[in-house]
Amino acid sequence: MVAQEKWKVAIVGSGNWGSAIAHLVGKNVKERSDRFETEVHMWCFEEEFEGRKLTEIINEKHENVKYLPGITLGDNIIAEPDLPKAIEGANALIFVLPHQFIGKACDQLEGKVKPGTKGISLIKGVDVKEGEIHIFSEVISARLGIECAALSGANIADEVAREEFSETTIGCRDLDVAKKWASLFETEKFRVAVNRDVLGVSLGGALKNIVAVAAGFVDGLQWGNNAKAAVIRIGLLEMKRFALEFFPGTEPETFVQESAGVADLITSCLGGRNRRCAEAFVKTGKPFDQLEKEMLNGQKLQGVETAKELHIFLKARGKVEEYPLFTFVYRAAYEGVRVDELTAHI
Amino acid sequence: MVAQEKWKVAIVGSGNWGSAIAHLVGKNVKERSDRFETEVHMWCFEEEFEGRKLTEIINEKHENVKYLPGITLGDNIIAEPDLPKAIEGANALIFVLPHQFIGKACDQLEGKVKPGTKGISLIKGVDVKEGEIHIFSEVISARLGIECAALSGANIADEVAREEFSETTIGCRDLDVAKKWASLFETEKFRVAVNRDVLGVSLGGALKNIVAVAAGFVDGLQWGNNAKAAVIRIGLLEMKRFALEFFPGTEPETFVQESAGVADLITSCLGGRNRRCAEAFVKTGKPFDQLEKEMLNGQKLQGVETAKELHIFLKARGKVEEYPLFTFVYRAAYEGVRVDELTAHI
Secondary structure (H helix, E strand, O other), X not given: OOOOOOEOEEEEOOOHHHHHHXXXXXXXXXXXXXXXXXXXXXXXXXXXXXXXXXXXXXXXXOEOOOOOXXXXXXOOEEEEOOHHHHOOOOOEEEEOOOHHHHHHHHHHHOOOOOOOOEEXXXXXXXXXXXXXXXEHHHHHHHHHOOEEEEEEOOOOHHHHHOOOOEEEEEEOOOHHHHHHHHHHHOOOOEEEEEEOOHHHHHHHHHHHHHHHHHHHHHHHOOOOHHHHHHHHHHHHHHHHHHHHHHOOOOOHHHHHHOHHHHHHHHHHHHOOHHHHHHHHHHHHOOOHHHHHHHHHOOOOOHHHHHHHHXXXXXXXXXXXXXXXXXXXXXXXXXXXXXXXXXXXXX | OOOOOOEOEEEEOOOHHHHHHHHHHHHHHHHOOOOEOOOEEEEOOOOEEOOEEHHHHHHHHOEOOOOOOOOEOOOOEEEEOOHHHHOOOOOXXXXXXXXXXXXXXXXXXXXXOOOOOEEEEOOOOEEEEOOEEEEHHHHHHHHHOOEEEEEEOOOOHHHHHOOOOEEEEEEOOOHHHHHHHHHHHOOOOEEEEEEOOHHHHHXXXXXXXXXXXXXXXXXXXXXXXXXXXXXXXXXXXXXXXXHHHHOOOOOHHHHHHOHHHHHHHHHHHHOOHHHHHHHHHHHHOOOHHHHHHHHHXXXXXXXXXXXXXXXXXXXXXXXXXXXXXXXXXXXXXXOOOOHHHHHHHO
């Protein structure tokens, strides 16, 4: 049934990752017009860019000149500053915005989503409220009353946008819906695997950032590749253990076999902002809040934020000692524990 | 019983990795003299170095000036050019020599090994004969009539020798013996895990070299980190699949959880000669045999050699198509398939 219903897609978000995804989706809905409406609205938080409105520039140039310059989005991607208007008539919603904006977006969307609409979350991170941790698929699902899948993988946005080879994983409880999502994103160079593990796919993308901070410590200390590989391995097992302990139903294979697990972790430990800022933390001795200002325009670094949230979560459950790598990242970042003591703790 | 018997250790081999291991073992047998005799003989293929015999220099300077300069081996490591003499009285043999010398070494040792002697193989690679593949632990076991364990992990020799943090895995069917081996090698910075999976531990160290070649192709093509992580992930699954299909009894966890699996693979895909030569193969267009002369003093590059051997093995069994990454490395190295077609094949 699902496979026959035509999807009208809207993209909620238009940052670097959202624009990269819009680039793929814009092409695919044209090529696969038997399954998708060919016009895609993209909600774009309105801002000025060189004296003009960003949505106007995008709709004229078909390029997000601010967040993904140099990549065409296709003339069928329509930037729209009004969120409820952007999703009007849509029955397939891609959520791809920074996690701090999710709550506000849901406020605006509540009651306005068509029944039967499918959602997919491309949001990195987890939602922490009152000592509980939720994945964003669940948050969206609960707020909007829709089924919500998750997409995550070794997906540096610029590389995906340039159509360099990448893989990703979609977790979706209904495999027919999963396959339809896959056909919306997949290209020759962007390979999509599907499974039913919404939890594992989402958690992989959040937890790997903590491990990437530890990998950045190793780089900052100028330790070797053996140490870095060890930290990645230990981190991977801790991610998997955490997911299995606190999110029953998670599939261990998602962590050790899928792009959303081991591959995303590797990418993040090779490049990525968490690794880079952690390296700078060791080399400069500056605290993370200062590095966030200097290196990230004041944006929060997800790895250390997540480490802090997990620490509170684990402490409340008396489980701090069982997650030594996560705990070490928290303590090095916030409590002044010396970074070169890493291997004594993990 | 095993734990109480004192081991007299001999090291069969004294190259870069053998000397790094001698550095650890020399210290440990002194500190753990309740379990080990404190003098360790190390077989050293005699050669001239700056006009003197290498064994003489090692025994005078306690340093392998040719293969591991700058690292002290301890005055209890005695270099010995005569192999049967080197193992005289020993009941614990560490095999750590290039795989092409194993046959000759066994020729000299046959009938001279004390009954009940324990062996451990630190040899990388697999033995291919008459279309069959064997791990070196089995080869040694069969030739010398002794139990033989395996040690492998994310262990770049120079980093281990400099006592930078590293992990390794020992596979040994008898876990008591495994633990005794662990106590011979383990230091604060060289962490040893044990399991019963001699096959998995050995195969990890051999198969990862093929994947490292593919990772080097990605680097040579200047593709991004997404592609590199994808190749590592796909390669890891192919390694595991190969081991489970052709070596029944292998534990899948060894590949996805242990240092001998995922971590060694990551190290090899970050640094290492296979990755480096494969990158040069793409960038210079020179064939591998020329690169071996220029970059490896004529030594064979294990990744492409193993790819070739596996290809013959898989072809004989009609399984070539089921191992697309291994097969691609073979075809790119030997049959002129264009490297930039990698992602079309895997």
